[in-house]
Amino acid sequence: MSYFRPEIDAMAGYKPGEQPQAGKFIKLNTNENPYPASISVATAVASRLEQGLARYPDPVGQSFRVRAAEVLGVEPDWILCGNGSDDILTILTRSFVGPGQWLRLPTPSYVLYKTLAKIQGAESEEVAFNKDWTLPETFGIGGPNLRLAYLPNPNSPSGTQVSKDQIRKLADSLPCPLVIDEAYADFAEDNCIDLVKENEKIMVARTLSKSYALAGLRFGFLIAQPQMIDQMMKVKDSYNCDSLSIAAATAAIDDQAWVQANRLKVIATRQRMTLQMREMGFDVPDSAANFVWATYPGRNLKAVYEFLKQNKVLVRYMEYPNWDEGIRISVGTDDQTDACLSLIRMALDQQGN
Ligand SMILES: *Cc1c(COP(=O)(O)O)cnc(C)c1O
Secondary structure, three states: OOOOOHHHHHOOOOOOOOOOOOOOOEEOOOOOOOOOOOHHHHHHHHHHHHOOOOOOOOOOOHHHHHHHHHHHOOOHHHEEEEOOHHHHHHHHHHHHOOOOOEEEEEEOOOOHHHHHHHHOOOEEEEEEOOOOOOOOHHHHOOOOOEEEEEEEOOOOOOOOOOOHHHHHHHHHHOOOOEEEEOOOHHHOOOOOHHHHHHOOOEEEEEEOOOOOOOOOOOOEEEEOOHHHHHHHHOOOOOOOOOHHHHHHHHHHHHOHHHHHHHHHHHHHHHHHHHHHHHHOOOEOOOOOOOEEEEEOOOOOHHHHHHHHHHOOEEOEEEOOOOOOOEEEEEOOOHHHHHHHHHHHHHHHHHHOO
């Protein structure tokens, strides 16, 4: 017999990408940024530390909200800070989806939403992308007890984007809020922040983990209309972000010059990587993120993944029912990317034609 709620006994935990603590791996498996964060982040943490940590942090992270609001063109009360965007997604799921109710997500996509639904005792419904990574209209059609829909945009693992026009239409037809998970939007040409102003049902989740090179910091945020933010303030942990991370995040978002320069470097490497993978025969959809998704029908990509791992390069191997297996490779520095590409060439050569 178990002391746990049946939902917890029944569920498998979310499995993050491998984080080897030993050995010198080139890590291209969890879409971390290969470059160091803005130096102003370390300075801000050091100076905040000097003031000591005896006091509780600001419960809403106001310094971050003020600076982020300026950068994004909204008001501070349109922003909710979180301990990583995973915390934001947890707050959203707890706020909108109760036991027995439904949450919708596309597939293949980010699977954490399903785990969050299970913890709530809620159900999740997956709507498959079309083979060209466009989203079928059925994603916007209501279902009984549908309470929340998640759409990562750019999507992972594909790196592809759904158009803003379609998102506007989806939100109009859905009976529930639509969360656009923009973890990778800083690497794309477009984002949905202006849609938040048009429709309270559209909310945008962001993170500093990828485009600010701060995955270890744990800071994410939500952009939504203030009446939506107010409700979610009731659901979050009282002190969900600590003083050091609020100081660091404020400094990070303040340095937009760093973000722009980093974005251009990552995009240039992404383009180069995409072309070279295609030359090797892979199918690679155009990516708007800091990774590429590569499939190669007829080849054994699990073996390619294993060969890379033996040679200390970690990428993500993924299989989804009814889809070709694929590898998702994060954009590294130019050297890391070149090392990965030449190992992939060797792996394919070993397999022969
Ligand atoms: C990486 C990622 C996140 C998680 O970001 P954290 O802020 O590190 O929790 C959320 N959504 C998607 C789609 C991601 O790829």
